[in-house]
Amino acid sequence: MAQAHIPDCEFCKISTKDAPAELVFESDHAMAFIPLRPAAVGHTLVIPKAHVPNLYELGVDTGARLMEAAIRVANAIKEALSPDGMNLITSAGSAATQTIFHIHLHLVPRWHGDHIGNLWPPSEPWSEATTEGVAGAIRDAVVMRSSGDANQRPHKKGEVDHK
Structure with missing residues (x-):
């Protein structure tokens, strides 16, 4: 479940504006910013302002607000960059390559023939x-x-x- 903030969490520091980030969206409950090492042009992270470690601990209300922000930002990315598609990805736990333990949704714009290649099937x-x-x-x-x-x-x- 959501906690206010964790002092040593990188994303909590961004949500409290104690660390810099290239913000593209902010609401009362969520924010979105460009990661330090984007996987593609327009790759954006969407986070809840409250600390939630991962998908398994995400409550329904916080999850709904997070998804509302993700949809809003995804549509802005579509309008601004005209990608051919979009991946929405989250990782829960180290086996899924989660490296920052504050839930975040990756919005990754995709273009046919881009350098990322096929993720599935x-x-x-x-x-x-x-x-x-x-x-x-x-x-x-x-x-x-x-x-x-x-x-x-x-x-x-x-x-x-x-x-």
């Missing part, structure tokens, strides 16, 4: 059995969370092959 598809197993595990977890019993695991960890 994978070169080899998953087997139907793996897809069915993963879908079942996720469905069960959604039902458990919806019923308020989020602490009960419907499947044992490792039942689904994720590699």
Whole structure:
């Protein structure tokens, strides 16, 4: 869940204006800025002003305000730069290459033939059995969370092959 600010968080410092950033948008709850090392022309980060470490800890209200800001900025990028497409990416945890533990949404404008290349689909598809197993595990977890019993695991960890 959201916390006010964490003193040593780089993005909290930006949200309190204690660190510089090339801001492109700001509201009461969110802000957007160009990262120090953009992946593409127009690459923009959108963050909540309150500290939330990652997607797993993002509350519905903060998430809605964050997505509202992302949509607004994405449309501004589309108008300003006329990209052929856009990636919206967030990383949760070090395995997903999250390096700053304050949730942020990457808006990455894309052009046909750009230097980033294809992100999806994978070169080899998953087997139907793996897809069915993963879908079942996720469905069960959604039902458990919806019923308020989020602490009960419907499947044992490792039942689904994720590699």
